[in-house]
Amino acid sequence: MARKLLLNNVHIEGIHNYDVYRKNGGYAAVEKALKTMSPEDVVEEVKKSGLRGRGGAGFPTGMKWSFLAKPEGVPRHLLCNADESEPGTFKDRYLMEKIPHLLIEGMILSSFALGANQSYIYIRGEYMFVLRIVEKAIAEAYANGWLGKNILGTGYDLDLSIMPGAGAYICGEETALIESLEGKRGNPRMKPPFPAIQGLWQRPTVVNNVETITAVVPIVNEGGDEYAKIGIGRSTGTKLISASGNVNKPGVYEIELGLSVEEFIYSDQYLGGMKNGKRLKACVPGGSSVPILPHYLVCKTANGEDRLMSYESLADGGFQTGSMLGSGGFIVFDEDQCIVRNTWNFARFYHHESCGQCSPCREGTGWMEKVLHRLEEGHGTIADIDLLWDIQRKIEGNTICPLGDAAAWPVAAAIRHFREEFEWHVNQPKESQIRNYGLVADKSFQTENA
Amino acid sequence: MENNQRIELPQHLLDEVQRVISLFPEGKQKSALLRVLHIAQAHFGWLSVDVMDYVARLLHIQPIEVYEVATFYSMYDTQQVGKVKLEVCRTGPCMIEGAENIVNYIEKKLGIKDGETTADGIFTLKTVECLGACGYAPMLQAGEKFHEHLTEEKVDALIEAYRSNPVANYMGENQNG
Incomplete structure (x- = not known):
């Protein structure tokens, strides 16, 4: 049975409400981290977990965090990238709509690890109905003492809020996101300096995807080593896949990395095969930006090995015969598509x-x-x-x-x-x-x- | 909007603007701009130069700082639009599920083309890029609402519903606050 770490509680009635979330083990990771761990301990667990950025680039999260500059007396910020705009991708929306407190819990843990006291979620403007759900959850978290001053009496302060974009794919690029959050056009900045040195308002800043931040919750709960046991090779843990196109069961799925592409497309547990019995023509496995694979390279690599849902296997063969896991926007085309x-x-x-x-x-x-x-x-x-x-x-x-x-x-x-x-x-x-x-x-x- | 109409948000929205500004450090009130523009567009229907100048005054920034943002982001309307904007996603996953048929159907039904507004001022039709509903295609957004798994029958029903009750064509008013 495949393990779920993010969506395991998603079908519980009312899980978007604080009380239900809390009753089902919610905010236990915050209690554990703030009361028994140092910020460095949290960073260490994330490093051990092998977690890689879930927005598309796949960069190791612990390493990204370790680049954050910490000059004396300068505030630093954590920004959550909820600008999800890559065609084929709708997993972050699902997470925030169904279980918003998981993101808030992840934001508290990650902000604590980075020493940030003022964090923001930047959500695409078209998801205004999701913003309202998250904003209500943030208010609940404040009311129950998980945000604000002196959280759990530990002396740690955190303010969290959510801001909308207004229709611009480019704002999913981290420096464009920062510009937008400063109230400007979303023009990406030249790098260096990287946001870790000069980000929001020229202060050291980390930008992480929604799914990346929520993954910190199970990592703190179960430990980085446990998390790293799931998956395959350097693709550790679980990944949310947004599936669309000519399949029987499109939607959002949480998979253990390393699942075979063939099983993902054809088994009833996942996409249930091609719609109307058509043949598979092509697949874009990681959002519209990644290379499209022709039918004969979808389930097998050029070497004839099984293609797996992992960073490495989907990229096997480079751009000649491979693609990328990207954001996990899995678009399937049947033989009738041009x-x-x-x-x-x-x-x-x-x-x-x-x-x-x-x-x-x-x-x-x-x-x-x-x-x-x-x-x-x-x-x-x-x-x-x-x-x-x-x-x-x-x-x-x-x-x-x-x-x-x-x-x-x-x-x-x-x-x-x-x-x-x-x-x-x-x-x-x-x-x-x-x-x-x-x-x-x-x-x-x-x-x-x- | 008539030019001589007084440009001012009602008190509860001014309070909301102040709340949004307070979410940022002192002196960083410009960060509230995108959200305040949503609030202004929600209330006034679209962003005329007068409205943008008003927003600039609210945030103590230059009008040009508002214009350049309002013209960059696709959700802001700097031209007058209908009360209900029907924004149909046309990107890949929606296209292969029949988005073009939905657009054609709406065009025929309302007698307008992409980008146009009905004579009664109720509907504007617009094709837009990926809205993050690829697994539930085809879809359209009207106001804050996503209408997914569209069929011609569903389009008929939602147009009928909006015609009899044209919900304001906007986003941004804080319904929780």
Whole structure:
């Protein structure tokens, strides 16, 4: 039986209310940490747990925390990134909607570990109904002495509040989030200096994803070593996966890292297989930014090994034959879906969301959208496919923030694996408007020799 | 909004603005800007220059600091919109579940195109990017509410409901406070 650490209590009636949450073991981790542990002890447990950032980058959380500058007399801040905007991702919303006190408990533990006394949750503006749920939970936590001055009589003070964005994907990038929380446009900052040195109001700041922060609760309760026993290799613990697309049971699932992709897609415990008995065509396993995998690379790696839901296995083969776990936004496409159309759709998204600071991204995302639209409408040429490849290469790595990479990767992967489908759109412009291409040929025999 | 209408939030919203400002350290009141703009848009319907200037005065910042934020974020309306904004998600996961059909259906039903407002001023139709409901696609947002697993029948029902009771087209008023 798969273990759940975050969603184990989510189906309890009224768990979003303080009393029910508390009765079911809630805030025990705060009692344990504040009364029996030092901030350094908490950091140590998080390091031992092997927890990695759940927002997409997968950077070790304990290490990120250890970079935080601690100059004398300068306040430092913990910011929770609840800007969840990566297409295909809706897990943080689920967590906050269903069990908001888990996030508050995680914020108290993490703020205590970092020595922060004023912390903020930055939530995307479209989730205003979720903001209201979390804000009510924060008020309950204040009323019951878990926030405010001298928490549990330990002398530790913490103020926590939640602030909305207003519709900008870029604010999920940590320095753009900080700018936005300062009341400005969400333009990412040049790094260095990193937020750990100069973040919110130029003070040392840590920005962590919602799921990362909630994972600190079971880590403190059970110990970092226990947490690290779950999972596989350097992918420890559990991960929330947001599943969408042409499957029988889309939704949010908590999995133990290391679960096989095949089991995740086809078993009744998870996605229950493809809808309407269609064949799997492709999968974007970690949110719209990560490389799309063609059907023959979804459940197996290029080496013929089982593909697992882990940071390493999903990345096996690099960008040639692999992808990324990313945010866990798992989008499944069946044989009736058009890869050119979907790539155009994602390109339009990135063009819409580019903040406009860096020319390669501002201009390049617009060009990609136009060229892809042309191809999708049956007006493209073979040279357009090469042009697309060229544009994405010139965006990647040439921008202040990773939005440029995020826009380039899906285009690159689509051309890499589905070039024949792009060429078909060029060569069969009329036919491509009335039917879809179906599955691309299995090229795994080529990669074996590569 | 008429130009000669007095631009001022009622007392309970001014209190809410003060509460939001108090969540930040002294001198960092500009951090309240995004939330205060939501409150202002909620109350006034959209962010005219007069409203933005008023917000600047509330926060003791320059009007340009408000304009540049109001024009950056997609949720702020610097043009007048209908009482109810129907914002249909069009990004990948919603697209493959039929978002385009939903948009076409609403366009036909209301006789407006993407970005337009009905003649009676009730509905504005807008396509938007991923709203975080990919597993419950297709979907649209109206005010603060997400309407998910949309079908034509559901669209009929919700348009009927909003037509007879056009809930304010906004976010930001603190219903808990």
